[in-house]
Amino acid sequence: MAAHEQEAQQLPYARLYADSEGESHFGNEDMPLGPAEVPGAPPFIASEALSTSDVMYAGFEPGYSADEHPTSARNFCLTLSGEMELTASDGETRVFTPGSVLLMEDTTGKGHAVEFPSDELTMCALVMLSE
Template sequence: MNENHSVPVVRLHADEDGESHFTDDSMTLGLAEFAPPAPAILVSPPTAAARSMFLALPDNWSSEAHPAPREQLMVMMSGAIEVTVSDGETRTFTTGDVIMIEDTTGRGHTTRSAAPNALAIVVQT
């Protein structure tokens, strides 16, 4: 087993002027004893979480620009969403994509369902 691996993550964050942006990043996984006596597996460093939930967007749903209610990790489970940040860039996220949503201040972002059955799991900090 490869002892180091990284998971692609897109960060959605606001700069000091309140403009939101996307940044391509990654989360490094390392070999660790996660559930002894099971063999070691690749894991990321732990992050504290306040709560988690599933988020389902109805078909044709869209939002006005808004900042995130809290910092949160979102993993797309099915369907697709389209997110536009205040600097004008738009990205579509589909099954398996990981987004760190950190723009809790500033101009925020818009979101719309871009495919049927848009479902994500959200972990808030």
């Protein structure tokens, strides 16, 4: 079945956000995907375009860690290599491996702690979202 004939699909991702009390929490979300076409290419599935402002690549050496802090800007963090372990201020910990998608929205409040337990450099692409 061709992509344009498929039913709508979704891309699962994690979300890290702060509540009104400043406590950070994880949630699970799904980004809708639908048929897409580009002239000269076969049909495929894609999300709606997101408004972004910047893209930054960040590398973290094995053993790097940081205590609780809020993220500096709303962004999608895409884990490219290695392993990233985030702990929300509510105590929940999640591990992100290559291919993981995390929407970081805890720009206020207590924030999150992070560790990079991998034996290799952990590379992330940070896609800053426009407000």
